Amino acid sequence: MASIPMEYYLILSAFMFCVGVTGVLIRRNAIVVFMCIELMLNSANLSLVTFSSYLGNPIGQVFVFFVMTVAAAEAAVGLAIIIAIFRNKKTVKIDEINIFKW
Amino acid sequence: MVIINLIYLTVLLPLLGFLFNGIFGRKIKNEKIIGIAGSAAVGLAFIVALGAFIQTINLPIENRSNTVSLFSWLNVGGLNIKFSYLVDQLSLTMALIVTGVGFLIHVYSIGYMHGDKSFWRFFAYMNLFIFSMMNLILGDNFLVLFLGWEGVGLCSYLLIGFWYDRNFEKGTTSQAAKKAFVVNRIGDFGFLLGMFLIYMTFDSLNFKEVFTRAAAYPISESTFTFIALFLFIGAAGKSAQIPLYVWLPDAMAGPTPVSALIHAATMVTAGVYMMSRASIIFVSAPAIMMLITIIGLATAFLAATIGLVQTDIKKVLAYSTVSQLGYMFAAAGVGAFSSSIFHLMTHAFFKALLFLGAGSVIHSMHDEQNILKYGGLKKYMPKTYVTFLIAALAISGIPGFSGFFSKDEILWNTYANAGFAFWLVGVLTAMLTAFYMFRLVTLTFYGTEKFDKRNIHPHESPLVMTIPLMILAFLSIVGGYIGLPKIFSGENGNLFENWLEPIYKPAMSKISLIGSHSHIEEFLLMTISTILVLGSVYIALRIYLKKPQIAEKTSNKFKLLYNLLLNKYFIDEIYEATVVQPIQKGSEKLLWKFFDISIIDNIVNGLANIVGKLSGIVKKIQTGFVQSYALIMIAGIALLLLWLVLTI
Numbered sequence: 006m007a008s009i010p011m012e013y014y015l016i017l018s019a020f021m022f023c024v025g026v027t028g029v030l031i032r033r034n035a036i037v038v039f040m041c042i043e044l045m046l047n048s049a050n051l052s053l054v055t056f057s058s059y060l061g062n063p064i065g066q067v068f069v070f071f072v073m074t075v076a077a078a079e080a081a082v083g084l085a086i087i088i089a090i091f092r093n094k095k096t097v098k099i100d101e102i103n104i105f106k107w
Numbered sequence: 108m109v110i111i112n113l114i115y116l117t118v119l120l121p122l123l124g125f126l127f128n129g130i131f132g133r134k135i136k137n138e139k140i141i142g143i144a145g146s147a148a149v150g151l152a153f154i155v156a157l158g159a160f161i162q163t164i165n166l167p168i169e170n171r172s173n174t175v176s177l178f179s180w181l182n183v184g185g186l187n188i189k190f191s192y193l194v195d196q197l198s199l200t201m202a203l204i205v206t207g208v209g210f211l212i213h214v215y216s217i218g219y220m221h222g223d224k225s226f227w228r229f230f231a232y233m234n235l236f237i238f239s240m241m242n243l244i245l246g247d248n249f250l251v252l253f254l255g256w257e258g259v260g261l262c263s264y265l266l267i268g269f270w271y272d273r274n275f276e277k278g279t280t281s282q283a284a285k286k287a288f289v290v291n292r293i294g295d296f297g298f299l300l301g302m303f304l305i306y307m308t309f310d311s312l313n314f315k316e317v318f319t320r321a322a323a324y325p326i327s328e329s330t331f332t333f334i335a336l337f338l339f340i341g342a343a344g345k346s347a348q349i350p351l352y353v354w355l356p357d358a359m360a361g362p363t364p365v366s367a368l369i370h371a372a373t374m375v376t377a378g379v380y381m382m383s384r385a386s387i388i389f390v391s392a393p394a395i396m397m398l399i400t401i402i403g404l405a406t407a408f409l410a411a412t413i414g415l416v417q418t419d420i421k422k423v424l425a426y427s428t429v430s431q432l433g434y435m436f437a438a439a440g441v442g443a444f445s446s447s448i449f450h451l452m453t454h455a456f457f458k459a460l461l462f463l464g465a466g467s468v469i470h471s472m473h474d475e476q477n478i479l480k481y482g483g484l485k486k487y488m489p490k491t492y493v494t495f496l497i498a499a500l501a502i503s504g505i506p507g508f509s510g511f512f513s514k515d516e517i518l519w520n521t522y523a524n525a526g527f528a529f530w531l532v533g534v535l536t537a538m539l540t541a542f543y544m545f546r547l548v549t550l551t552f553y554g555t556e557k558f559d560k561r562n563i564h565p566h567e568s569p570l571v572m573t574i575p576l577m578i579l580a581f582l583s584i585v586g587g588y589i590g591l592p593k594i595f596s597g598e599n600g601n602l603f604e605n606w607l608e609p610i611y612k613p614a615m616s617k618i619s620l621i622g623s624h625s626h627i628e629e630f631l632l633m634t635i636s637t638i639l640v641l642g643s644v645y646i647a648l649r650i651y652l653k654k655p656q657i658a659e660k661t662s663n664k665f666k667l668l669y670n671l672l673l674n675k676y677f678i679d680e681i682y683e684a685t686v687v688q689p690i691q692k693g694s695e696k697l698l699w700k701f702f703d704i705s706i707i708d709n710i711v712n713g714l715a716n717i718v719g720k721l722s723g724i725v726k727k728i729q730t731g732f733v734q735s736y737a738l739i740m741i742a743g744i745a746l747l748l749l750w751l752v753l754t755i
Contacts, residue, residue, distance in 0.1 A: 030738050038734075103731030 124148025132227025294344010407433025
């Protein structure tokens, strides 16, 4: 374990985060955007676990459980919203859902 | 002190009467209960006032002025105003007149207003009026006086427009009521300015404080002149003097008892009362005193000339009231305040009687008010005739009746203190008064019957109306004997003058009122004026009884003058053209169409338009694409992070 340095984990986490951000920004399918958000959350989780393990402080790992709970709740609400949008608009392409303006 | 301390009952009882009739009157519907409640409130107030009067008269002279404190009304910074009543010779005299005459008129109204759909409303307003008037009279500072002052103005408005659905002359009664209210407001504006100036100068509004300071402080005459001028404007508005008298003839749109109570006996004399109360301020401004004398006599004369040709019975009496008020002002102007209050009292008796008598006639003639359509009513309504005749004799100043003594005192005082010319105008006015009064009496009660006998059956009014007439007739005869001039009463002097004398003591120390040159001179003038007045009565009787064609010939001969008088010197038209129209047109064209629409509205709408245009440009940023928002947000966060990293 100790042979893998902390930077590797952090770089992986940063890479995952960037993939998530890029996905949120450029993908058109709401489901994919949603998955990318989950990816960003998990990259944050990875960082937390990494620091917790290397610093020997368990609070980071406890915190991860909270994040996962929030993520689960968010997934439930978010998917429900997407289904509701689909029923109304017959699409989940977010470039066609642009009513959010004046 | 017991009854004096109860003086607030004279204010409270009419208020209770007002509340009772105002709240329950509509439900009760029983005219007897409403009428008796309304009259009893005023009658009991009269008894309290009488009790206070008897008690005061038994006190030594120096203790006759008592203050009854009720509560602290205003307490703001240095301004501390108590709601308290001043019970002294002047306020008691006024209180007795107002509640006494007021009570009789209330009783009369039970008969006169019988069957009116708003019987209860009438009595509620009348009680409210007595309440306001008592505040005006009894208040011991200018603010309580002003409270009553505005209250009576409101009641006057409400009662002039009492029959709000009826027509009056060219308009409606509501328009007449509005006119009275607005013209009064002009006067009230002057009164308010006067009050402000009094507070600035004397640092108080309390009568006693103001008047002692007015005598003691070294205050320039110009300050006094301005205060007196403003107060006089207020008095002129309320008491219908030139140039603000135009509302009073129109006030005849109200029911006749209202004209008797408010527009003859009580409210219109409020100005005279106020000047009498503030006598020390007025005598300190000789220029204004002169102005008051001139305006008073001019009003008396002009109103009397208009009264000569009017054909509406109430209009004749209205101009006669204006004219008599002019006498009171003239008396106050020369400094004879007690004479003006004396005339106020006798005038309250005989003018209330004249109006109530006119009401009785109008009542029996089915609301016909044109005196040319009366005639020969003497045999149909003997009680009204006799009482009306007594009042006419009193107002004309026939010796033996009350008006003779009060009017003669005023004429004598103007002669002694202002000069022969003033006396002459006064005597001419007295002659005109006698003439138009006997024209009225003759056309109404004597001669041939000019009404339509098939439809109109004149009848005497019920006792509830004629008994007040008789009581007032009695007072119109004997009322003058409490103020017998010195030449008749001998050493004791004028009782009424002696009674009021302490009130005017401070004022009299500033001017010297000439009491009498010589008895012979006074007697001579009295004889001359009496002969002239009697001659005037004779001419009126002769013209209108025997030779009505003379009147017609004269009016044809002096067509121009006749039309001028008939149209009241076109004063209403002049005011309409010079004041009312410019204000209306100015409001419409300048203030509304120009200033409001093109300036105010354009500023507001312009601002809104600018904001709208700007946001039209900015709103394009909002595309509705969530992803572009997210992109901007992330770019922002990235920049922030970069900045943080670089600065660390």
